[in-house]
Amino acid sequence: xxxxxGQFVVRRAWWVIAAWVVAAFVIVASAPKITAQTDEAAFLPxxxxxxxxxxxxxxxxxxxxxxxALLLFERTDGGTLDDADKAGMDKIxxxxxxxxxxxxxxVLPLSDKSFSKDGKYALSMVSIDKTKMQTDExxxxxxxxxxxxxxxxxxxxxxxxxxxxxxxxxDQKDASGAADAIIAMGTxxxxxxxxxxxxxSILAGLLPVVLSLAVAMPVANGLIADAxxxxxxxxxxxxxxxxxxxxxxxxxxxxxxxxxxYRERLRAGDDRKTAVVNAVGRVGxxxxxxxxxxxxAFAVLVLSSLGMFKAxxxxxxxxxxxxxxxxxxxxxxxxxxxxxxxVFWPGKKWMNEPSNARFAALGRMxxxxxxxxxxxxxxxxxxxxxxxxxxNGTFDLAGSSMPKDKESMVVQDKLVKGFSAGAxxxxxxxxxxxxxxxxxxxxxxxxxxxxxxxxxxVAQVAxxxxxxxxxxxxxxxxxxxxxxxxNEAIDTISKVRDTAHGAAPAGTKAYVGGISAVYxxxxxxxxxxxxxxxxxxxxxxxxxxxxxxxxVVAPWYLMASVGLGFGxxxxxxxxxxxxxxxxxxxxxxLPIFIYLFVVALGTDYNILIIARLREEVRExxxxxxxxxxxxxxxxxxxxxxxxxxxxxxxxxxxxxxxLFMELGxxxxxxxxxxxFVMAMFFTPALTALLGRAAWWPGHGDxxxxxxxxAVPAGHGEPQPAGxx
Numbered sequence: 001x002x003x004x005x006g007q008f009v010v011r012r013a014w015w016v017i018a019a020w021v022v023a024a025f026v027i028v029a030s031a032p033k034i035t036a037q038t039d040e041a042a043f044l045p046x047x048x049x050x051x052x053x054x055x056x057x058x059x060x061x062x063x064x065x066x067x068x069a070l071l072l073f074e075r076t077d078g079g080t081l082d083d084a085d086k087a088g089m090d091k092i093x094x095x096x097x098x099x100x101x102x103x104x105x106x107v108l109p110l111s112d113k114s115f116s117k118d119g120k121y122a123l124s125m126v127s128i129d130k131t132k133m134q135t136d137e138x139x140x141x142x143x144x145x146x147x148x149x150x151x152x153x154x155x156x157x158x159x160x161x162x163x164x165x166x167x168x169x170x171d172q173k174d175a176s177g178a179a180d181a182i183i184a185m186g187t188x189x190x191x192x193x194x195x196x197x198x199x200x201s202i203l204a205g206l207l208p209v210v211l212s213l214a215v216a217m218p219v220a221n222g223l224i225a226d227a228x229x230x231x232x233x234x235x236x237x238x239x240x241x242x243x244x245x246x247x248x249x250x251x252x253x254x255x256x257x258x259x260x261x262y263r264e265r266l267r268a269g270d271d272r273k274t275a276v277v278n279a280v281g282r283v284g285x286x287x288x289x290x291x292x293x294x295x296x297a298f299a300v301l302v303l304s305s306l307g308m309f310k311a312x313x314x315x316x317x318x319x320x321x322x323x324x325x326x327x328x329x330x331x332x333x334x335x336x337x338x339x340x341x342x343v344f345w346p347g348k349k350w351m352n353e354p355s356n357a358r359f360a361a362l363g364r365m366x367x368x369x370x371x372x373x374x375x376x377x378x379x380x381x382x383x384x385x386x387x388x389x390x391x392n393g394t395f396d397l398a399g400s401s402m403p404k405d406k407e408s409m410v411v412q413d414k415l416v417k418g419f420s421a422g423a424x425x426x427x428x429x430x431x432x433x434x435x436x437x438x439x440x441x442x443x444x445x446x447x448x449x450x451x452x453x454x455x456x457x458v459a460q461v462a463x464x465x466x467x468x469x470x471x472x473x474x475x476x477x478x479x480x481x482x483x484x485x486x487n488e489a490i491d492t493i494s495k496v497r498d499t500a501h502g503a504a505p506a507g508t509k510a511y512v513g514g515i516s517a518v519y520x521x522x523x524x525x526x527x528x529x530x531x532x533x534x535x536x537x538x539x540x541x542x543x544x545x546x547x548x549x550x551x552v553v554a555p556w557y558l559m560a561s562v563g564l565g566f567g568x569x570x571x572x573x574x575x576x577x578x579x580x581x582x583x584x585x586x587x588x589x590l591p592i593f594i595y596l597f598v599v600a601l602g603t604d605y606n607i608l609i610i611a612r613l614r615e616e617v618r619e620x621x622x623x624x625x626x627x628x629x630x631x632x633x634x635x636x637x638x639x640x641x642x643x644x645x646x647x648x649x650x651x652x653x654x655x656x657x658x659l660f661m662e663l664g665x666x667x668x669x670x671x672x673x674x675x676f677v678m679a680m681f682f683t684p685a686l687t688a689l690l691g692r693a694a695w696w697p698g699h700g701d702x703x704x705x706x707x708x709x710a711v712p713a714g715h716g717e718p719q720p721a722g723x724x
Contacts, residue, residue, distance in 0.1 A: 002284025002328070006277035009332045016333040020326070024219050031222035032229045045305055048521040049497070053513025056430050060473035061466065068128030069142050070164035071096075071107070071149065072121060072411045075157055080119040086110070088156040093124055095152040096145065103129045103141040116418030123419065128166050139170035146407070163411025165425075171406040183660075184244045186651030188213070191252050194644050201344045204259065207334065212251035216326045220247055220319040227318060233311035242312070246597075247319050249648040250294070253604060253641040254327035257283045260637045262335060263344070272340045276332050284328055286611040289548040290604040291324030293541045297600035300537040301592075305525035309592060316596065359639075363631035366684050367624040374685035377677050378564065385567030387575040393526075394585030395485045395519040416483060425484040427493060427514030429500050431465075432473040435507045439471035444505040449476055451503040457481050457492030480516065487585065489516045490523065526588065534595065538563075541603060548607070549614065550698025557686050558606050561678045562599050569598050569670035577662055587662055597667045601645065602674025605638045609679045613687050614695070627688040635680060642675020 009016050044051050073089050075081060081089075089110055096107045106127040115122050126145060132138045146162045153160040188209055196205025220243065227233065261283050265275035298320065301313025335343060366373045404413075429452055433440055445465055453461040459481045465474040478496065482488040493516040500510035538559055545555035570591060577583045612634035616626035649671060652664030687694045 002288070003277065003281030005284060005328060006280030006332060009280070009329050010273045010276050010336045013333040013336040016329055017337070020215055020219075020330045024215055024222075027222035027226075028218045031225040033225070044307070044518065044521055044525065048525070049511055050513050050517035050521045053428065053430055053511035053517065056432060056473065056511055057428070057475070057513065060430070060432065060468035061475060066127060066130060067125035067164055068130070068133075068138070068166045069126040069145055069162055070167075070411060070415070071124040071126060071145070072161045072163060072414060073124075074121050074159050074414070076159045077157070078120065081115065081122060085156070085158055086122075088153070088158050089122055089124070092149055092152040092158070092160060096126075096148055099144075099148050101141055101144045101148065103132045103137045104145065105129055118418065121414060121418035123415070126164070138166050139173055142166035142170045161407050161411050161414075163408045163415070167408040167411070171408045174406075182654045183651050186654050187245055187248050187648045190647045190651065191248060191644060194640070194647065195252065195256070198256075198640050199259065199263075199344055201346070203338070203343055203345060207331070207343075208252040208255040209248065211255065211326060211331055211334065212248045212323065215330060216251055216319075216323045217243070217247045220322040223318050223322065224315045227314060228311060231314075233307070233314065239312055239315060243315065243319055245648050245651070246316055246601075247323055249645040250291075250320055250601065250604075251323045251327065252644050252648075253601075254287050254291070254324060255331055256637055256641045256644070257287055257608060258327060258331055258335075259343075260640075264633075266340055273336055275340070276336045279335075280328065280332050282615075283608075283611075285548065286608050287324055287327055289544060289611075290607045291320050293544045293603045293607065294600045295320045295324075296540045296544060297537045297603070298596060300533055300540065301596075303533055303536065304529045306522065306529065308589075309529070313596075359635035360628075360632045362635060362680065363628035363684075366631055366681060367628035367688060370624065370627065370685040370688035373681050374689060377681040377685065378561075380677060381561075381564035381568040381673065381682070384569075384571040384575075385564060387571030387579070388567055389571075390578060391570055391574045391591075392487070392578065392585035393523070393588035393590070394487065394583075395490065395522065395588050412483075425515045427478040427480060427484075427496070427512065427516050429476040429478055429496065430473060430511045430513065431476070431500075431504060431508050432511070433507060434509050437470055437472045438507070440467070440474055440508065441505060445474055448500075448503055448505065451499055452476060452478060452496060455492065455495050455499050457488065458496065478514075484515045485519060490520050493517050493520050523588070526592075529592070537595075537599075541600075545603075545607070545610075549610065549695065551695045553690065553696050554610060554687070554694050557690075558603075558610065558683060561606065561682045561686075562603055562674075564682075565602055565670060565673045565678050566594060566599050568673055569594050569666055572669050573662060573666040576665060583658070587659055590662060590666060593663060594666055594670055597649070598670030598674060602671060602678065605642060605675045605679035606683050608641075609634050609638055609683055610687065613684060617695070623691040623694070624688045627684040631680065631684055638675050638679050642671055642679075646671040646675070 046052070046055070071093075073081070073085070073092075075085060093107050093109055096104075104126060108125045108127075110122055110124055114124060128138060128141050132141070142162055142164070146167075149160045149162065191209055192205040194205075195208060196202060199205070224243075258279055261279040262275050265278045265282075266272070270278060295317040298313045298317035301309045304310045304313065404410075431440065431445070431448060449461050449463070449465065452458065457480055458478060460479040462477040465476045467474055480489045480492050482492065493512060493514075497512045497517075497520075500512055504510040541562075542555040542559055545558055546552055549555070573586060573590065573594075577586055609630055612630040613626050616629045617623065621629060646668040649667035650664050652660040652667070654660075654664075
C-alpha cells in the first residue's frame, strides 16, 4: 500500500505540492476566529455544583455585583494611608467612573471596609460586563482601567495597581503571546541546527521547518478552528504554544524517519525517485501506525469531563493527522523534485555508509545480555516512578502561567498580605427555597450562617446575606483563610459544602460556588478522567499495535514500557520541583500533559524500533540478531528524533514561568526516557528474550523469500540485507 502511495506521489510530485498549497490557502482563508477561554469554570460540565451555583446566581441575582477587576491603592513610600490619600483615592474612583470605559459597569466607592487592618492598603472593586468575558473587550477594560488610573494618580503619593480576573486575563494574554514567540523561535532554531548537523546539510535543516510551519501548521490551525466552532469546543491559552511544538516536533520526527531511509536507499544504489518510493514503502507503515496511535490517544480526550481537554485532544489529533499526511505525501514529493545532492548539500560524505560504531556496540550488548539490559532499563524506570508517590497537584493556574512580576500577580500577593488570603476571590453559599419560590425564613438564615462560619478554614461569613428580589434565595459571602487556588482552600470548600448541605433548613437546598468550588470540581473531574480516559486510550493504542504487528503479545509489553515511562516522568518531575526546588505542588494538569506527549508521542519510537525488529526477523535473523541490527540501524533515527523532540519541549523552559518550566522539563525528560531507555534498550531486550513468541499468533517472524539465512552467534556480524 505505502509503496503504491510512494509511486503515485513521485509520478505526480508537482501536482501533490500544488494541491497542498491550494488546500492550505482555502482552509486558512475560510477558518473562523477562535478566542481562548480564560475562565476555568467554562471548562466544567453543568452537572457540577459550582456551575449550578453560578447559574443560580445569574437567575436569582441578575444585577448582582461581580468584581471583574480589583483596584489596589497604597502609598509610594509604603506608609499608612492618611486623609489626603483617601481624598486622592476618591478622586481616582470618580475619575474612572466618569471615563465611561467600555464594558465597565460600576466602580465601587471606598468605605471603611475597603482598608486593610494595618491601614497600608485600600481596595475598590470594579464590575465588568460578564457577557464580554470571552471577548477581547474584557481584558481591554482592565488595560484602560490601568491607563486611566495611572493618569489620575499622577501627582499624588499613591501607587495604583489593577488586579482581578480581567487584569489576570490581560497579563496572561501578554505572557502567553511572549511565551509563544520564545517557544516558536527556540524550537525553529533547534530543529534547523540539529537536523542540519545530523545530515551536514543546510537544506535538510530547513525542510522540516518549512514543511511543518509553512504548510502543516496553517492547515492544522484552520481545521482546528473549524472543528472548534462546529462542535462548540473550548480553547485554552496554552493550546497555541503546544501546537507549535507538536507540529514541528512530530513533523521533524516523521521527516527524519523518511530522510534516513531515503539516504539509506541512495547509498544502496537507488536513483532519486526510486529511493523516495522505497523509503515511503519502508517507513510508511511505521509513520501511519505511529500517527494513528498518537491521534487516537489525543482524540480519546474528547471523553474528558473538562472542556479544555475535550478541545485540546481533538485539536492535537487533527494536528498529528495533518502532519502525518504531509510526511507521507508532501515531503516525498519535495524530495522527488530536489536533486539528492541538493538535499544533502554541502555535505560531501553523505553517500558513505557510516559504521554506526556506538549503536552497533549497543546492539551487540543488548543481543548478548538481553535479560540484564531489560532489568537495568526497566529498573531505572521503576525507581523513578516511585518518586511520583509524593506528587501533589496545585490549582493556581494563573500564578503558575505568569511571571510573578506581572501586575495582577503583584496585586494578588499584596491582597494576601493586607487582607484575608481569600479576599481576592470570595466564595459564595447560596440557600434557595425548594417550595415553589416560597420566601426563606429569616430566622433560620442567621443560624445557617453561624454554622458556615464555624467551619475550620473560614475567615468570615457576611452577617447579612443578600436576598433575591422574590426572597427565595440568599447569597452568603464567605472569605477563606487561604488563597482561593490553594489546596487548603479547596479542602476547606469541601467541608463548607458538607456543612451547608447538612445545615440547610427544611424546604431549602444549598449550593456552594466561587473559584475554590470550581477548583474542587475540576479535581473531581480529573479523577474521573484518569479512570476513564487513560484505560480507553491504552486499549485503543494496543489494538493499533496489535493490528500493525499482527501480534497479541508485543502490544502488552510495549504498553507496559510506556506505562513505566509515564510513572518515571511524573516521579522525576516531582523529585526536581517538589523535593529539590521546594515548590508546594505541581500543576494539576501535568499528568494529563505527560500522558498526551510521553505516552502518545513516546509510542512513536517504540513503533519505529519494533517495526525494524520485525523487518530484521523477516529477513531471516534470529530474535537476538534482529535486536542487534534494529538498534544498529534504527538507533540513530530514534536518537536523532528523540533528541530533537526533547529539545523542542525544553524550549518551554525559556518562557519564564513555573507552568512552562514544569511542562518543559517533564515533557523533555519523558521523551528522553521514551527514546533512549524504552525504545533503545527495554523494548529490543524484551523482544529478544521473548523470541518468536513476541509475534504470536501472527507470522511477523517468518522470513521473506530470498532473505538471508540466520547467522549463528559468534560467526561475525551479518551485513544488512534486503534493503532495496
